[in-house]
Amino acid sequence: MSLFIGLESQVNYVFVPGAWHGGWSWHPVAQRVADAGHAGIALTMPGLSAGDDAREPRLADAVTYLVDEVERRGLTDVVLVGHSWGGIPIAGAVPRLRGRLRGIVFVSAFVPRAGESMADAMGPEVGAFLRSTIAASPDHTVSVDFESFRQSLMQDEPEQVQRLVYDLLVPQPGNYMLDALDTVDFAGLPIAYLLAERDRGLAAPGAELAARVGVEPVPLPGTHETILTHPDDVAKALLAALD
DSSP: OEEEEOSSOSOEEEEEOOTTOOGGGGHHHHHHHHHTTSEEEEEOOTTOSTTOOOSSOOHHHHHHHHHHHHHHTTOOSEEEEEEETTHHHHHHHHHHHGGGEEEEEEEEEOOOOTTOOHHHHTOHHHHHHHHHHHHHOTTSEEOOOHHHIIIIISTTSOHHHHHHHHTTOOOEEHHHHHOOOSOOOOTTOOEEEEEETTOOOOSSOHHHHHHHTTOOOEEESSSTTHHHHOHHHHHHHHHHHTO
């Protein structure tokens, strides 16, 4: 469920993808990070590989999976990097990995508050839609339709590119959207926030999310899917983010 690139590197970048995505979405950036002499580990959270049982995983399982992978590999000098929904599990992992961390980077990612689920953050109307959709789903998941994907997450890109990425998506485990972290504590850690300039897919304005961790957003070209459409720019900004 992971990609590991670059065995002997100065920094270990551990990438967590957003909703409906797997580690594949980070592969272009991870390869460029490896080319720069670092390590790139792109993880797929439980329930987000094709054929996985998506009913069982809870948000705590995603956090534990991330923590276990870092510890199993014996990684130190770790930079946790989350895209979109992936900002939640990296935030949850911080208290358990603090001694191994060099810093955290959010890339067009949600920055959670304690007790606030992804569904809560989307507002009452969207939150209610998510809860009812998940409750009605036989496998307790939520999917995104193509029109919403192309208009909100990958607008202005060629349709054949939109179709290619969309066909790689899998249903999101519902509990990942409904569960919340009990605590959120980034104290003492270097943090950066990279924000796609044409992002329409965030639960709140990017500048507001960056302000939650006390930083100004660093602009990136592209839409919410900038990690796939502009990997050179993302990798360059990522490598400079915590300098």
